Amino acid sequence: MPSQIVTVASKVGLHARPASLLIKAAAAAGVPVTIGRVGETAVNAASMLSVLALGAKHGEEIEITVADGEGADEVLAGLVDIVTTDHDA
Amino acid sequence: MSLKGIGVSPGVVVGSVHRIIHVDVTGPVPGTITSVLAALDAVANDLEHRAENIDLELAKDVLSAQAMIARDPSLEEALGQLLIADTQYADVRPGIDEAFSGFRNALLSLGGYFAERVEDLDEIAHRTVLKLSGLEAEDVALTKPSVVIAQDLTPADTAALDLNYALALVVEKGGPTSHTAIVARGLGIPAIVGCAGALVLEADVTVLVDGREGIVIPSPTDSEISQRQETEAKLRVRAESVTGPGRLSDGTAIALMGNAGNENDALSAAKAEAEGIGLFRTELLFLDRQTEPSVDDQVSMYRAVFDAMGERKVIVRTLDAGSDKPVPFLNAVDEENPALGVRGWRLTRIANDVLERQLEAIGRAANETSADVWVMAPMIDTPAEAAEFATRARAHGIAKVGVMIETPAAALLADKVLAEVDFASLGTNDLTQYVMAADRLDSRLSDLTSSWHPAVLRAISQAAHAAGDAGKPIGVCGESAANPQLAAVLLGLGVTSLSMAPSAIAEVRGYLAGLDLSACHRAAHAAINARSAEEAREQVIQILGA
Numbered sequence: 001m002p003s004q005i006v007t008v009a010s011k012v013g014l015h016a017r018p019a020s021l022l023i024k025a026a027a028a029a030g031v032p033v034t035i036g037r038v039g040e041t042a043v044n045a046a047s048m049l050s051v052l053a054l055g056a057k058h059g060e061e062i063e064i065t066v067a068d069g070e071g072a073d074e075v076l077a078g079l080v081d082i083v084t085t086d087h088d089a
Numbered sequence: 090m091s092l093k094g095i096g097v098s099p100g101v102v103v104g105s106v107h108r109i110i111h112v113d114v115t116g117p118v119p120g121t122i123t124s125v126l127a128a129l130d131a132v133a134n135d136l137e138h139r140a141e142n143i144d145l146e147l148a149k150d151v152l153s154a155q156a157m158i159a160r161d162p163s164l165e166e167a168l169g170q171l172l173i174a175d176t177q178y179a180d181v182r183p184g185i186d187e188a189f190s191g192f193r194n195a196l197l198s199l200g201g202y203f204a205e206r207v208e209d210l211d212e213i214a215h216r217t218v219l220k221l222s223g224l225e226a227e228d229v230a231l232t233k234p235s236v237v238i239a240q241d242l243t244p245a246d247t248a249a250l251d252l253n254y255a256l257a258l259v260v261e262k263g264g265p266t267s268h269t270a271i272v273a274r275g276l277g278i279p280a281i282v283g284c285a286g287a288l289v290l291e292a293d294v295t296v297l298v299d300g301r302e303g304i305v306i307p308s309p310t311d312s313e314i315s316q317r318q319e320t321e322a323k324l325r326v327r328a329e330s331v332t333g334p335g336r337l338s339d340g341t342a343i344a345l346m347g348n349a350g351n352e353n354d355a356l357s358a359a360k361a362e363a364e365g366i367g368l369f370r371t372e373l374l375f376l377d378r379q380t381e382p383s384v385d386d387q388v389s390m391y392r393a394v395f396d397a398m399g400e401r402k403v404i405v406r407t408l409d410a411g412s413d414k415p416v417p418f419l420n421a422v423d424e425e426n427p428a429l430g431v432r433g434w435r436l437t438r439i440a441n442d443v444l445e446r447q448l449e450a451i452g453r454a455a456n457e458t459s460a461d462v463w464v465m466a467p468m469i470d471t472p473a474e475a476a477e478f479a480t481r482a483r484a485h486g487i488a489k490v491g492v493m494i495e496t497p498a499a500a501l502l503a504d505k506v507l508a509e510v511d512f513a514s515l516g517t518n519d520l521t522q523y524v525m526a527a528d529r530l531d532s533r534l535s536d537l538t539s540s541w542h543p544a545v546l547r548a549i550s551q552a553a554h555a556a557g558d559a560g561k562p563i564g565v566c567g568e569s570a571a572n573p574q575l576a577a578v579l580l581g582l583g584v585t586s587l588s589m590a591p592s593a594i595a596e597v598r599g600y601l602a603g604l605d606l607s608a609c610h611r612a613a614h615a616a617i618n619a620r621s622a623e624e625a626r627e628q629v630i631q632i633l634g635a
Contacts, residue, residue, distance in 0.1 A: 023157065047161050047163040048157045049158060049163050049164060052206060
C-alpha cells in the first residue's frame with residue numbers, strides 16, 4: 001500500500017478549508033484512504049468528523065496511506081499536494 | 090387589525106413575513122437503524138439543497154459543511170454499532186445521542202475551531218430526530234428580504250439568520266433593552282418587541298412595520314403606507330440637517346459616541362461621525378465560542394475595532410458575560426438568579442485567568458493601535474472592586490481605567506468608586522432593572538423597566554453629581570442615550586457624553602442642536618420630580634417639544 005509522511009502546511013492546521021479539500025479528494029479516490037499520526041491508529045480520510053477529531057496542527061507530521069488499487073499512486077500524490085499546500089496563504 | 094408592541098428601533102418598512110417557530114420533540118421517537126440512516130440521509134439532502142439555493146457565500150459554506158458531516162461514514166458506523174440491525178426500538182434517541190456525543194466530546198476537547206463544529210453536530214442530530222418524528226425543521230436562514238417574526242431572538246438565532254436580508258424584527262417577548270432591540274438598532278432596521286400575538290402572522294403575508302410607534306399592520310392600504318412613511322421622513326430630515334461633533338444651541342460640546350460589538354459596528358459609528366466608541370462590548374466576540382479565544386486571537390479582534398476608529402477614543406468594556414449573555418466556556422453553572430449572580434467583573438471569582446488574559450490582550454492591542462483606548466469593568470458594586478480593577482488594568486499599561494455604574498450600590502457610592510478610577514459610564518439598561526427590581530427581558534414588566542422612571546433618574550443624578558464634584562467624565566452607554574428627549578434629560582443631570590447605537594446618533598445630534606443647556610436642566614428637574622416614567626416623559630416633551 002503506497003503511503004507517505006508529510007508536514008501539514010496550513011497555518012490553521014487540518015480543518016476548515018484544508019480539511020474539506022482533503023476529505024472531498026479522499027472520498028472521490030475510489031479506494032480507501034487513511035490518515036493518522038505515525039505509529040497511531042489511522043482514521044478514514046473521507047470522514048469529516050474523523051479528520052477533524054484528529055486535530056492535526058500546522059507543522060505536524062502525518063501519514064497518508066492509500067489502499068492498493070488502480071491509480072493509488074496518483075491518488076496519494078494528489079492528497080500529499082493538498083496537505084503540503086498552505087491554503088490560507 | 091393592527092398589532093401593538095414597543096417600538097425599539099425607528100423606521101417604516103413594508104415586506105413579507107418570515108416566521109421563525111422553534112420545533113422541539115419531547116416524547117420517545119420509535120425507529121430502526123434503517124429509519125435513522127434514512128432520516129440522516131434526508132437531512133443531508135435538505136442541507137445540500139439549501140446550500141445550492143442560497144446566494145450568500147458564508148451561509149453556503151456553513152450549510153455544505155453541515156451536509157458533509159451528515160454524510161460522514163464514521164457517523165453511520167457509530168450509529169450502526171449502537172443500534173442493532175432489524176431491531177425495532179421504542180426510542181432511538183438515546184442511541185442517536187450516544188453516537189453523536191462521541192464526536193462531540195472529541196471536538197470539544199480540541200477547542201477552538203473544532204469545538205465550534207459541535208453546534209453543527211447538534212443541529213444535525215436535532216434535524217434527524219425531527220425527520221424521524223415526521224416534523225420539519227424551521228428554516229432560520231433568510232433567503233429573501235423579509236420581516237422576521239419570532240417569539241424571541243437569541244444571539245445564536247441572530248447569528249444563524251442572515252440579517253442582511255432582514256427588513257425589520259418583530260418579537261413577542263423581550264423589552265426595550267433585549268438582544269433583539271440592540272441588534273436591530275445596530276443594523277439600523279425597524280424593530281418591535283413585546284408584540285403579543287405577532288406569531289399569528291403567517292409566512293409571506295405582507296405587513297407594514299412602524300418601529301417608532303411599535304405598530305404592525307397586516308395587508309396595509311396604500312394610504313396607511315404613505316402616511317406613515319411621510320411622518321417618518323419628516324423626523325429623518327431633522328436628523329440629517331445637522332452634522333459634525335455634538336453641540337447644544339449654546340455651543341456646549343456633547344461627545345456623541347457609538348456602541349459597538351465588532352468591526353462592522355465600529356465602521357458604522359465612524360460613518361455616523363461618532364466621536365468614538367463609548368461602549369465596545371467585548372463579550373459579543375465570545376458568545377458563540379465554545380472555548381476561550383487565545384490572547385493572540387483576542388489582540389487581533391480588538392485591533393480590528395480600534396483601527397476602524399483611527400485616532401478616536403474607544404472605551405472597551407471587559408467581558409460582561411452572564412445573565413442574558415452566557416458565554417459557553419464561562420457560565421456553565423446553573424444559577425438560581427443569573428442577573429444577580431456571578432457576571433461581569435464578578436467572573437474574577439470563578440475564572441480569574443480569563444479576565445487577566447483579556448486585560449493582557451487589550452493592553453497589547455492598545456499599544457499597537459493609534460486609537461485612544463480606555464478600559465472599564467462591568468458590574469462593579471464597591472470601591473474595593475473598582476480599586477482592584479484599576480490596579481490590574483494599569484499593570485497592563487492601560488492609561489485610562491474606569492467602571493460601569495449599573496448597580497444601585499455603585500450609584501449610591503459613586504464618590505468613593507470614582508476616587509479609584511479615571512472615569513465612569515452609566516449602564517442604564519442594567520441600572521434600570523436593578524433600581525426597579527424588574528427583569529428587563531420580561532415584557533409583562535415593561536412599564537417598570539423604563540429608564541424614564543424618576544427612581545432611575547435620581548440614581549443617575551447622584552452618580553453624575555459625584556463625577557462633577559470629582560471633575561471626572563461620566564457617560565451614558567445604555568439605550569436611554571438613543572432617545573433624544575431622554576438624552577437631553579441625561580445632559581441636564583450632569584452627564585458629559587452619550588454613547589448609543591450608531592444608527593441613533595444622527596437623530597440625537599439633530600435634536601440636541603435645537604436645545605440649550607438650561608432647557609436640559611429644566612427638563613431634568615421636571616423628570617426627577619415626576620411620579621412615574623410616563624409622567625416624566627410627558628412633562629419633558631411639554632418642556633422640550635417632541
